[in-house]
Amino acid sequence: MRTVAALALAAAALGACTPTERPTAGPIATASAWQTVATPGDRERLRSWRPVFVQALAEAKAAGHGAAIAREGVLLQPDSAIGGGLPNGDYRCRMIKLGTRSPGMLPFIAYPAFNCRVSQAGRLQSFAKLTGSQRQVGSIFVHDQLRHVFLGTLVLGDEQKALPYGADGDRDLAGWVERIGERRWRIILPSPRYESLTDVVELVPA
Structure with a gap:
């Protein structure tokens, strides 16, 4: 079941032909439960998001970035979710990287805003970062009233x-x-493979 659903997710992602085009809808529209799609490693990353987030914040504060973190307010507070879906549309998105995966890297990096898009793909939504050298594309699954995946x-x-x-x-x-x-959302990406311990993407309507 997970293999079929994962292939469906791939079909949606493969629609991202250029940095300025959104992923097209694919068979993933038939998959409604993220648990049938997520790999075991990603399920673990999602389960452990909060302690990893707290550790990443602690590293950044210890390195002298406490004031910058405080200025971000609820964006960088682990328990600030208030419930509510993410409407389809164009957004200005901004990524902040927290913590480090290897010595010598910066524990706090705030990048300039980029263009991203949320659109409908059957029963699911798709998210795509449209600009930049690292572009995240994928699908959004309903989880509960507080957050989605x-x-x-x-x-x-x-x-x-x-x-x-x-x-x-x-x-x-x-x-x-x-x-x-x-009119403000975020995506928390715990334990990314590169650079940081937690990435936080802020989304505000364009």
Whole structure:
């Protein structure tokens, strides 16, 4: 069951032909439970998101970034989800990387805003980062009234297509989608394979 659903997720992701085009809807529209799609590793990442988030914040604060973290308010507070879905549309998205996976890396990096899009793909929604050298694409699954689940993959550089979800664990992405304010959302990506301990993507309508 998970294999079929994962292939469906890949079909949606493969629609991301260029950095400025959104992933097209695919057979993933028939998969409604993220648990049937997520790899065992991603299920564990989602389960452990909170202690990893807290550890990442502690590292960043210890390195002198406490004031920057405080300025972000609810965006970087682990328990700030207030419930509510993510409407379809174009967004300005901003990523913050927290903590480090190896010595010598910065424990706090806030990137400039980029363009992203949320659209409907059958019973699910798709998310796509449209610009930049690292572009996240994937699907959003309903989880409960407080948060949803994002499962996707990473497109790098000038690549024209996304790898199938589940084919390369280094490219797979899993995160929690939460509303944190009026017309403000975030995606928490715990334990990414590269650079940081937690990535937080802020979404505000474009």
